[in-house]
Amino acid sequence: MTDQSITHTTGGELRDPRITRVTAGDIVRRAGNRRPDKDAFVVPATDERVSFGEFDDRVNRAANAFLESGLASRDRLAIVAANSLEFLEAYFGALKAGLVVVPINPEITTDDVGYELDHASVDALVVEDTYYPKFEGVFEERDLETLAVIEWSDEGTVPVPEFRAFASEHDAAEPEVELEGSDLAQIMFTSGTTSRPKGVCLPHRALHAGSINNVVGGEVSRNDVKCGLLPMFHCAMLSQVKAVLHVSARMVILRGFEPNQFLECVETYAVTDVTLLPSMYTELLARDDIRDRDLSSLRRCTYAMTPIGNETLAECIEVFGAEFSLGSGQTEAYPPTCTYHPEWQLEKEGNYWGTALPNTDIAIMDDDGQLLSDGEVGEIVYRGPNVMDGYLENEERTREAFAHGWFHSGDVGYFDEDGLLKFVDRKTDMVKTGGENVSTQKVESVLLDHSDVDEVAVVGIPHERWGEAVTAFAVSYGDDPDPDDVLEYARGTLAGFETPKAVEFLAELPQTATSKVQKHVVSENHEDYYR
């Protein structure tokens, strides 16, 4: 109806872009200004606590240190470390400097770390001293500079400045960097279905949107004290940290899950909010002293990755005296994407993911790109500002992932009669074990290099502790194949979590007419293998 030339005043020309941008650094600065004196992070292991204001200052110092070390905005910084406060200072410092952060899982092989460093075109490193000797050769081969080490162990001396010494002399004012929500913030590697991990490119916008989902999904409030013990090199934990910053809550940072330490942490710091893997809850339940511990501060217990059986769950709810909920997500759609809320727990059986969070659409799609109705099984697809830009330098996989105008998760599921999302299976052959994704194809290709292994199917078999246990069913054309020898070989080549929990030799593997191994039949035939 109107002349389309009628325009409104747009901020494009008149407004400083910093006024309305959405970046990860904004989250830290706002938290620092909102409650400068409140404790943000507490680290029992080092007896350290830092306020939101001091944390923001440290992050700014790190940002300025990175920029003054010669790195420029858009350069890539890898962090090779386990959980620590310094990890977070380096991480957010890099983001404020406009660098792209590449968090590296330090438990993977040197070969894989080398691949990730090359693929992400990493320019510089921050490394925890514990892992430095393992990867020193990898860094040297690439002539990659380690700018600083995070000191955790006291053993040995790494010939690199300690992180705090590296950063602390620099200005505590936030550097002025041109940055928008659409700019690349981090590259995270997912264990691929092919032998090599894919780099997931996440812009600042996705980090912000996913962590807002976290606030809503977990109903995180300023009065909460979270216990953070999942690894910071995965995005679930990084999203939780941002949620804590968004609402000025608090987080007690642990190195990992150690039951005594965890229980002391809950008691000492009046923790209200924890996120653990199901195996961790069951391990806690099994303790003799669990009912004598003071868990009264707990308000919300989240579990992730795999479901908890209803019998165990009922015991959890009673023993921990808290609401339980399941959060789910994946690196490509910065987590969480959905929550299975407390009021639904115990109502149903199976791997329910619940409903979508505010920044995410979830639908079910068939192979032709048609969206399906409730009850119909298909691929879980997402839309939302928490979705990645694409896979690093992989147009083909990116195009596939974004087919038909949605992001394809690779997970198969359906919405039940109450509109709740239920996970059925991975579309490809991934095993989720102890919080890690393992590509069965990768493990198979390693095992096939062993002289005793002529055919092999690696599958995930239900396991009380691991959720799924990576398990290899093999055929040997020779005499007397030795499972232990194969296992030992695997241990030397694969990461601990990738190494099969068992290798079993069979006379033959079930096959399709076209001689493809029917892995789902192998799984079904052995589903009681660990029971």
Place this chain on the structure above:
Amino acid sequence: MTDQSITHTTGGELRDPRITRVTAGDIVRRAGNRRPDKDAFVVPATDERVSFGEFDDRVNRAANAFLESGLASRDRLAIVAANSLEFLEAYFGALKAGLVVVPINPEITTDDVGYELDHASVDALVVEDTYYPKFEGVFEERDLETLAVIEWSDEGTVPVPEFRAFASEHDAAEPEVELEGSDLAQIMFTSGTTSRPKGVCLPHRALHAGSINNVVGGEVSRNDVKCGLLPMFHCAMLSQVKAVLHVSARMVILRGFEPNQFLECVETYAVTDVTLLPSMYTELLARDDIRDRDLSSLRRCTYAMTPIGNETLAECIEVFGAEFSLGSGQTEAYPPTCTYHPEWQLEKEGNYWGTALPNTDIAIMDDDGQLLSDGEVGEIVYRGPNVMDGYLENEERTREAFAHGWFHSGDVGYFDEDGLLKFVDRKTDMVKTGGENVSTQKVESVLLDHSDVDEVAVVGIPHERWGEAVTAFAVSYGDDPDPDDVLEYARGTLAGFETPKAVEFLAELPQTATSKVQKHVVSENHEDYYR
């Protein structure tokens, strides 16, 4: 360090823009898909309730009806109506169609409505029948088509299709419209106490970010039942509606504040969450039956615009049995921007706004663009994705509003020793006299305590010695008010520089349509007072 030509895969080319966009329509669709069968809105007056799924369908029908009526994306639709479900259907329908919504306050004069329709280049209208006769001439003069009327009264017949009849035959599938978070979503007019109303241009991004602030500020959860009675043509209510949709809560829609109706609403629908003006709480407190009413469902009471004195507030907290908090914001920074949380209530006296919400930075700035420290008084400035694009076709005011890289609120305040934001006055209501800043609001509140003063406007009038002289123009409902007596009283209560240089009694003060005193008219009428 790296060759800057190394790029990552960007979604720009490979990703459908719908995957990561942030629009107001997304909020409605996600709510519809998340809990399709849950009641979203309840309207006691018409005994109507609508589920989230049905609401999304109706919004889609309205969107398709608008597009098929000849409107095109980017056209402007004015809504002239009080609260109703149809208001929300028209509002979100227009947003899903890519139209720009112009909500008009139907209580203002026909002259002002004409001005707003012209200034916003409105193309078509949705009007409530109650207001149609008042504005019919205004619409006809402009040859503006009323597409549909919202039927509220049963009186008379408006020769235009009823809104539901207009929309209901259309497709319930969401229209495919090219839309981004940066696209203009609504133009809202701010009541000008200083000039003609200005059109505030808000993109979809701002509506989304402000309503996320609302979720966090009010800790709105899926189990909440809000009572919505503030006018939908203001953004506070529109932000609340979006918060309800974000988390699948529920809202009972009232036409306005009528104490009996309000109390029945709380009792009938187990309302957990209300936002009222302070005067409404005091009106409720004064009722004989207030302690006999069942208000046990109330969890959170928010007040806005002005503070509540601590004595009254303590009584409120006791009688309503709920947590109280203050929310603040303004149209230009889609509200809320901050919350004065329950734990701080009663701790301090005065108009405290508390702390910033996740999507907003707040700082204090002096006239030279320097950010000030805690304790220093200056203009409250904002950054965040909830900030507007600018003022409609007003480059000069937009440029002023965005000076020094922040949005200038026109509010004066400071952060106290605990880091809590305290509002002092409107900047335009500050008088600079003999080197001191004087809050006219403070002087007015003192003068109103004098028995001869029933209405008062304190303004700065040009003065040879003082620059501006604090001057009071008052109205007395009694006989023979004595200016000297008022002056003497002021001297005993105010600082010397705050005490008016003169008190002048007038027959009446000029007012806006919404009964706000037009202080700029008072100033203009008396600019030669000291000459």
